[in-house]
Amino acid sequence: MQLYNTMSAKEREALLEQAGEDRLTLSFYQYAHIGNPELFRNHLFIAWDQMDVLGRIYVAKEGINGQLSVPAKNFQEFKNFMDGIYFLNDVRLNIAVEQDLKSFLKLKVKVRHKIVADGLDDDTFDVTDKGIHVGAEQFNALIDDPDTVLVDMRNHYESEIGHFKGAVTPDVDTFRDSLPIIEEDLKEHKEDKNLVMYCTGGIRCEKASAYYKHKGFKNVYQLEGGIIEYTRQVKEQELENKFIGKNFVFDHRRSERISEDVISNCHQCGKPCDTHTNCENEGCHLLFIQCEECAQKMEGCCSSECQDIIHLPDNEQKALRKGKHNSNKIFRKGRSEKLAYKQSV
Incomplete structure (x- = not known):
């Protein structure tokens, strides 16, 4: 049974350019209890390879996290396949703000210990016991509330080029570094403040919301669908965009422009730059x-x-x-x- 790519990235890139067909870059995640991640991984690879799906997907006992490039002509087939899996039925598919034929050049479905490394060793921590999801309109209202603390759950190199106005942006290298820092900084406000979190597509702040509920925080919220879905809703509903700069993404594009603000600098000369x-x-x-x-x-x-x-x-x-x-x-x-x-x- 062949469960690996036979075509190199360069060969795939040339093939995609030659075909010239539209592709959709998207991401999704779902926390769930998966009994046999290896068997599930094989099932996904075989099905998606036949649909010409490319991307990077992690499967673990705690769920699935995927960033994909799907041929536009095969999107409905892909959606039907997803809906046929009980815990992925109607899962949110975050369509990228900016599209690129070559966002991914291989299909990689890997089994991991966790879909988001958190450094936690706590058997009483249930990742599915998450905080309250809010859409763009409610999110804007919440972060205008003086009793709200807004926290960016991403890493320093992500928030450096773009973040929400007034957000706490921890100077951390990894998600696992941010969990104890934020808990310590906000320990006096477990009951009197709204803890509102956001990340790229929602996966990190969803785990964080469950973690902080477990640690005794009473009013825990997360931006549903992350920055990607927020941007879509802001445009569709003509809301105020409170995100400044670019949204860092983990594919060949590296970022999507959300606002025209350039809030970072070239690391070599200091000129305003966010590339x-x-x-x-x-x-x-x-x-x-x-x-x-x-x-x-x-x-x-x-x-x-x-x-x-x-x-x-x-x-x-x-x-x-x-x-x-x-x-x-x-x-x-x-x-x-x-x-x-x-x-x-």
């Missing part, structure tokens, strides 16, 4: 913000050291990378000493 890139040196692959001028001057690299490396023969570059691997440190290195402006502030 993320990955260092061209494959042995570094650092995620950082780089303006067009610095991208041209530095050839897409984070430092002169990496710039020198990309001009070496391929075999020498591979030798330098041997025995090393990239991890989520590529995000943490947004604080790298190689980035002059970032270090200065």
Whole structure:
């Protein structure tokens, strides 16, 4: 049984360009109790591969989290398949604000210990006992209330380029880092404040809402569908948009523009900029913000050291990378000493 991609990313990219067919980038998640994640993973891969679905999907005993690219012509078939799974029937499908044929180039369905790593080891914590979901209109009203604390449940490199006005934006590298920090900062307000949380599509703040309820917070809310769904509702209902800047996304696009505000700066020269890139040196692959001028001057690299490396023969570059691997440190290195402006502030 073939449960892997036989086509490389480059081959897939060329095929998509040649076909020129519309595709929909979307995301979804659902917390549920899945008895056999491996069997469920196989079922999903076989069905979606036949529909030419691409993307990155995680399955665990606590549920499923997916970011996908679906051929527009196959969307109804995909939706019917999802509705045939009892806990995914009518699950919210967050359609991307901006579309891109090449948002994903492979289909990867992986079994994980958890769909959102939280660092928690608590058998009494039920992730399905979540807080109150609110839509864009109620969310706007809540965050205008002086008795509300609005918290961004994303990481520093996400909130740096865009966030809601007045939000607390923890300076953290991972979701698991934010949970104890927020609990400690707000421990005196478990009963007298509204704790309102948001994230990209809802998956992180849904787990956080269940966690903080478990920890004794009385008035816990989350933005339903996250920033992606908020943006759609604001446009459809002609509401005030309280999000400024860009929404960071975890595919080849890296971000979607929500407002025209540019609230961040190039990590190399300090010029207003909100464009993320990955260092061209494959042995570094650092995620950082780089303006067009610095991208041209530095050839897409984070430092002169990496710039020198990309001009070496391929075999020498591979030798330098041997025995090393990239991890989520590529995000943490947004604080790298190689980035002059970032270090200065």
